[in-house]
Amino acid sequence: MSCSTEHIITNILRNPKRTVSVSTRQAKQLHAHIVKTKGTFHDDNILVLSLYSNLNLLHHSLHLFNSLPSPPPPLAWSSLIKCYTSHSLLHLSFSSFKSMRSLSVPANQHVFPSLLKASTLLKHHKLAHSLHASVVRLGLDSDLYISNALINMYAKFCNFSVAANAGNVFDVIPHREKFEIDSVGKIFDMMPVRDVVSWNTVIAGYAQNGMYVEALNMVRKMGNNGNLKPDSFTLSSILPVFAEYVDVYRGKEIHGYALRHGFDGDVFIGSSLVDMYAKCNRLEHSIEVFRLLPRKDAISWNSIIAGCVQNGEFDRGLGFFRRMLKENVRPMHVSFSSVIPACAHLTAMSLGKQLHGCITRLGFDDNEFIASSLVDMYAKCGNIKMARYVFDRIGKRDTVSWTAIIMGCAMHGHALDAVSLFENMLEDGIRPCYVAFMAVLTACSHAGLVDEGWRYFNTMEREFGIAPGLEHYAAVADLLGRAGRLEEAYDFISNMGVQATGSVWSTLLAACRAHKSVELAEKVVDKLLLIDPENMGAYVLMSNIYSAARRWKDAARLRIHMRKKGLKKIPACSWIEVGKEVHTFMAGDKSHPYYDKINEALNVLLEQMEKEGYVLDTNEVLHDVDEDHKRDMLHNHSERLAIAFGIISTTAGTTIRIIKNIRVCADCHTAIKFISKIVGREIVVRDNSRFHHFKNGSCSCGDYW
Structure with missing residues (x-):
């Protein structure tokens, strides 16, 4: 045994309550030392069990726990339960707690943080509330670590409620969600002592649940606190708020704070800054922050790739992805979710196929998010057969994957397949979203399925609570226009529930050209230019309509007007x-x-x-x-x-x-x-x-x- 190891063991045995960083090898040596000098049943073995648990050594923890005299003391049970929770063996955590209580072993403050974490991971509200009640009955609700665990639990439960109720447009804020987020504030306010973790947990909870004003207020309060100041975790939690608000000026203030306090080299802060600047349309700032990072991990690479793609810099995004691979950084699943859309936008199918091969080699081919991106990429690159092949092999299909294949079929002229897939989605119990209705209406439009299109449009709000948007109105106008029902389309647009835009009128103008309806086209273009006087496409379409009707003077007049306004036709x-x-x-x-x-x-x-x-x-x-x-x-x-x-x-x-x-x-x-x-x-x-x-x-x- 080395001198340094002997020194660490001596420190642990002298100060068992003090946290000491040890390696797996040192923990095993300590265990052997105790067994050799004090025997198998000595109380110091409980300390070793705690070390094994902290090191996530499940097999060693279980073996040592089973060797303890019955019943093991509370600290031994809390160490075992913590280890089970860390390994996501959540039901074993609770069965151990049940066994502990059946043996009349009193629950202490060390066991509840792990149980609260387990109930959060299980998303079991009733169980979590029961644990909270037990904490209160035992008088442990003022314990710092338990309070932090409770705040985290209620914040996560509120987040789960938001996700679960995302499609419910009738409940503005569900009762359970309000209860959970109110509990976060109440527990925090009642804490006699708070540490940085307490503040950070509340700030992150508010930010993750979209309560940005509350999150910012908590950061200000924390900054005014004499003893505690925001740390790197605080800043990485609050930066997404400015990204969401597209408030680059406040984001720069946080950046300045990070520079002044030496947090600029922190990889989490760096990644958050890259993301914030990208979402605020300051891509060059994102690239500069990324360049200055002393250490770049997979998360920071993902942030810059996603930032480039979100800002339409698809080639740059692909370039950063190539650099990441050259630097031997293993891509995460989100890396592909960011870079595959770049291939779709660039219609770079050969590169998309290479990415698909890389995904398969890395074992990400069963990830439903990546699979949905692949479906969309293959469809946009013109290979609908491959898109359908990938879709058919998705184990768990969600709204995104269904919508991707429905839109793909619609764009490729497979309208009947698109409609059939939409019906299959409904049969599978998946609620269609805003974009899914755009996809099925597009399919109906491209195949002349007027009756089916009307039916889907009318069921949007009546059956699914989705208010039609401009895209849906444009799709119905296109559906009627392609079918030659031009007057009906004109009346439909004129009586829309929302203000028509130039793009909606443009669909009807294109239909007027296809069906050679000059008179209606003149009415439509007047409406269109009233809303959007700089719409170059409207002038070109109307000029072409006049030319097709051999009204050369009218066509020439429009072209002269375009030149005077400085409008140039986009060349084919x-x-x-x-x-x-x-x-x-x-x-x-x-x-x-x-x-x-x-x-x-x-x-x-x-x-x-x-x-x-x-x-x-x-x-x-x-x-x-x-x-x-x-x-x-x-x-x-x-x-x-x-x-x-x-x-x-x-x-x-x-x-x-x-x-x-x-x-x-x-x-x-x-x-x-x-x-x-x-x-x-x-x-x-x-x-x-x-x-x-x-x-x-x-x-x-x-x-x-």
């Missing part, structure tokens, strides 16, 4: 990823290094298409030019250039995936159907509203889009 653009490189094509663009080969491929395809019966629809060219010029313009639409490049750059049979920033025109839609049949490939085109899957001469939208 298409993207394709080939060999991990994204290629961009503009309409009529000849700058691509492979343009000559692309043009040659398009000419060959056009010749074969015309043999199959394809006829150019020059009505889609909304310019007052001759027919040859119109043919040339259609021939060089951005999606055709991208598809031709995909054909000449990939092996036969490879699926071609294209993204376009605006709606696919009717002629290109017809042409791509012919191309898919001629080359024998599936071509997936994602435009600004949905996915089109072209295969064997047909499209998944059924020509209804």
Whole structure:
């Protein structure tokens, strides 16, 4: 035995009530020393049991407990119960307490903190209240550690109540939730002595339950307390409040306090600051705080990755994820929940597949949050089959996973599947959320299911207590507009329960263009520009409507008005990823290094298409030019250039995936159907509203889009 170990053992035996930091090896040596010098049944073994319990050594604790003379003293029972609770063996904690009481062993102040923690983890309200009553009867309610445990318990129970009642719009604040949070304040106020843990527990409890004003007030009171000052835990608890309020100025005050008191190197404070600045739209501040952290753990890496993604800096988020892996920091499940949406937004499916492989290797593939993100990513990247494959293997499906697959099916033209999945969700007892209704209404809109769409819209508030929002009204307007029921759509928008926005009127304006209703379009655009006079899309749509009706002067007048207002039309653009490189094509663009080969491929395809019966629809060219010029313009639409490049750059049979920033025109839609049949490939085109899957001469939208 080393001299340092002998010194530690001597200190423990001389001062058994004083907390001493020991290793597992030193605790075992102490046990051996006591058995050798004093015997198996000596009272000092209870001290060893306490050390084993603090070190979470369940097997050693249990073995030593069973070797004690019966009945073991209260401290032995409290050590065993603490160890069971630490290992989440909660029922064994309570069965041990029951055995202890049956042997008439009195309960002391050491046993209740562990039991209160166990009842919290079990979310067992009645059991917790019974323990509180026992504490009061035994006169232990003034004990510092028990009071801290009670505050933590009631704060957590309030949080559970909020989560459980999240979908209940009729109860503003449930009775149980109010009781729990009131208990937090009452216990704290009645405590004769408070330590930093007491203050921090109350502050964190208020913050986690959305009681931000109360949390801030408690921090101020703590700061005015002469003996106790906020520590790193206090600051990391309060920073999310400023993130929620988007109050960067107060957040900076906390940052300054942390710098003045030397907390800036603390990894928890650093992660909270990164998160706070990101949520306050100060991403550069987040990156600077992250850069200055002397030590970066998985939580701080997750914070900066999530911050980048939340602020739309998807490439940066992926870059930080790569750096995290290079520095051998093992990703947590939340790392993937943050980075997968970046792949979805960038439609980077090859990278998404690599992440999926990494998830499987790390054993996170059974995590429902990650699985939901994967469903959403695959759907947004154009692979609905893989999205459905992942969804079908989720063990415990929640509202998020159901909504992700329903929206995915809706965007890919699988409307009947989307409606069927929505009904399956209801049968499984899952309450649909705000977004789930958006998904099913979108599905109905894309398939012309007018009656079903009306039924879902009417059941939102009546059966589920969800008030329709602008997105739902826009979906119903789109549903009616696509079905050609333009006047009905106009009346619906005019009599909405909320103030219509430009985006809602835009859906009807697009329908007017599709159904060539110039008169109604003029009424709609007047309404739209009254609300949103700078809406460039409205001018472009109306100009196109006039052009399609051969009202060239009216179209020219609008274009002149746009120029005077400084509004510029967004040029049509298409993207394709080939060999991990994204290629961009503009309409009529000849700058691509492979343009000559692309043009040659398009000419060959056009010749074969015309043999199959394809006829150019020059009505889609909304310019007052001759027919040859119109043919040339259609021939060089951005999606055709991208598809031709995909054909000449990939092996036969490879699926071609294209993204376009605006709606696919009717002629290109017809042409791509012919191309898919001629080359024998599936071509997936994602435009600004949905996915089109072209295969064997047909499209998944059924020509209804």
